[in-house]
Amino acid sequence: MKILLFIALVSIVSAQFDDFDINDYKDVINSRNFTGKVVLVTGSSSGIGEGITKLFSILGANVVVTGRKEADVQRVAKEVQELSPKKLKPLEVVGDLTKTEVITTLIANTIKTFGKLDVLVNNAGIYPDTNITQKDLLQVWDQVFNINLRAVVELIHESVPYLEKTNGTIIDISSILGIAL
Template structure:
């Protein structure tokens, strides 16, 4: 007879409540628009206390108001406006989160930028430094400041990368390497922080509908992406938010150092975006 060591049946039943984030504190960077806004809204609906942060005060206030309305208990989010490439802003963000909520359970590193870059453009190094400052350096600094608090809660870190980290695409000379670096940081920190009870994972989105369809460049990318995606549609912020909620949940308690690709399968035809 085969014997299998397994969890108690109550652990199976707990899966019913695995998306209940009541009492949890979730910080999503770049949460005043786009993917970050979607992630923050979903966590608020799922009962969490959330932090809304971004560069533009009006956007932060708008999302914060919507998030509070979505919260089952009308929990008021923390609002923080600032540029994460500045150390003082990162320090203030973490300090204010702990001051308001007393802890941190989930850190989602979503803030980033992607600018078209190629090896011959005159301002290449200026753009390179801008992209790496927000897409990579700010992430490392924010994690550095957050680890002492995440260790206390057996928290989790989720980095929002891109399929540009997995497949090369022209005009992404800065963005692609920055996101590939983010994927490696996730793996390194999964090894380093596992002993502290902290899980670290990455989500690699494909083409997500976040910008105005009237923008000519966005319209072109969206049109091509729908054609080459096996699922024949664009991703939505909610698609990424659902993946984040899964990785932050108890259902993913044995997942760390992973790259979860959420792209409708477009990565396999990525070259057609040229």
């Protein structure tokens, strides 16, 4: 099993998808084929995660769209299905990854729906605006720790048995802002 720090794909898809043109990604599309692969991207209902999910869908993968807001998950899922060459329906999972039961259900539903997992992209993360004098600093810190680190460890722990079966890949996305903590 490979564990990668994924930078190249992020730079490709980090552009806003408001002006999305599939022709801008022809080189990437022609160089990679994810047909039959199952890709789970956390935090895929907006931002970089949304872009990554769309690109994997364009490349033929079955994708899992995740997020905390149902409307955003549904919007991205619809767009992802439209971008898929075979119009593959993504799995939609709404939930808070700081809750163990949500992570367990996310992995279980992915396996139940697709029968396997090939790629886990840990993308969900937060960086709230706070400072050391803030009264709720420790609550904010717990929230940051739980989504940015604990959830990643739990997702990897739950996914490894399935990723080992497919010689899968784990991609952990982080930010230089983490150094500021």
